[in-house]
Amino acid sequence: MPLVTAAKAAVQSRRESADAQLAPMSFVDSRFEMSMAQTPTLFTGRLELRPLELADHEAIQQKFPKWEIVRLLAAGLPWPYPSDGALSFVRDVTLPAVERGEEWAWTIRPQAQPDELIGGISLFAKEGENRGYWLDSDWQRQGLMLEACEATSRFWFEQLGQSVLREYKAVENEGSRRLSQRQHMRVIWRGERDFVAGRLPAETWELTADEWRRAQV
Numbered sequence: 001m002p003l004v005t006a007a008k009a010a011v012q013s014r015r016e017s018a019d020a021q022l023a024p025m026s027f028v029d030s031r032f033e034m035s036m037a038q039t040p041t042l043f044t045g046r047l048e049l050r051p052l053e054l055a056d057h058e059a060i061q062q063k064f065p066k067w068e069i070v071r072l073l074a075a076g077l078p079w080p081y082p083s084d085g086a087l088s089f090v091r092d093v094t095l096p097a098v099e100r101g102e103e104w105a106w107t108i109r110p111q112a113q114p115d116e117l118i119g120g121i122s123l124f125a126k127e128g129e130n131r132g133y134w135l136d137s138d139w140q141r142q143g144l145m146l147e148a149c150e151a152t153s154r155f156w157f158e159q160l161g162q163s164v165l166r167e168y169k170a171v172e173n174e175g176s177r178r179l180s181q182r183q184h185m186r187v188i189w190r191g192e193r194d195f196v197a198g199r200l201p202a203e204t205w206e207l208t209a210d211e212w213r214r215a216q217v
């Protein structure tokens, strides 16, 4: 058996035994396979999702630090946003996590204007928090993030072989909640969490690989 096939078989067998014990999503079992998966460029009907690069920090610094974008993101993000906030986040946090095989990060660009960065989306190998995203206000409400989410869900389930995708969000984040509904996700937890805007009612939404597959027909 070729080495990669043997490695995948071993990972599959470990995953099946973890599933049999009804273990919560474990990235210890699947990390080997996940770390083999590089971040590819993904295309949707209208978008190019391009793997994040260090040079993207300048465009991110221009577009991202707006109150309407950050207020319902997870606490911890510095606010007011420092002038080197995007540089240090991309260079010191995101790209090292990508290198460790714990994150897959893309910039979002319209295919018609591929030089224009209009947002970002990341997948995380982290319990209960597997995806985060933002879109420049001028590009919202056009169904673009739904396209980006669908492309990254496919990557998560088909390429990374994960069995469940979870996201948490503020209950008042209508756009994000609607996105989850459109993807057939379900609420599995309600409580409170800390966001940039403060402590707020929050929910965790979940989509299993089986649910995702059933929704593809």
Ligand SMILES: CC(C)(COP(=O)(O)OP(=O)(O)OC[C@H]1O[C@@H](n2cnc3c(N)ncnc32)[C@H](O)[C@@H]1OP(=O)(O)O)[C@@H](O)C(=O)NCCC(=O)NCCS
Residues within 6 Å of the ligand: 068, 069, 070, 072, 073, 132, 133, 134, 135, 136, 139, 140, 141, 142, 143, 144, 145, 146, 147, 168, 169, 170, 173, 174, 175, 176, 178, 179, 182
């Ligand atoms: C949440 C966010 C990514 C949505 O992006 P978007 O490209 O505007 O979303 P879409 O256009 O794909 O919309 C998907 C659905 O949500 C609805 N929606 C989007 N924004 C909405 C809003 N502010 N209020 C109510 N519904 C909204 C759309 O109408 C659409 O529903 P429909 O198909 O039934 O019409 C964007 O508002 C954003 O970047 N917000 C700031 C960052 C953020 O909160 N990220 C998520 C953290 S959990």
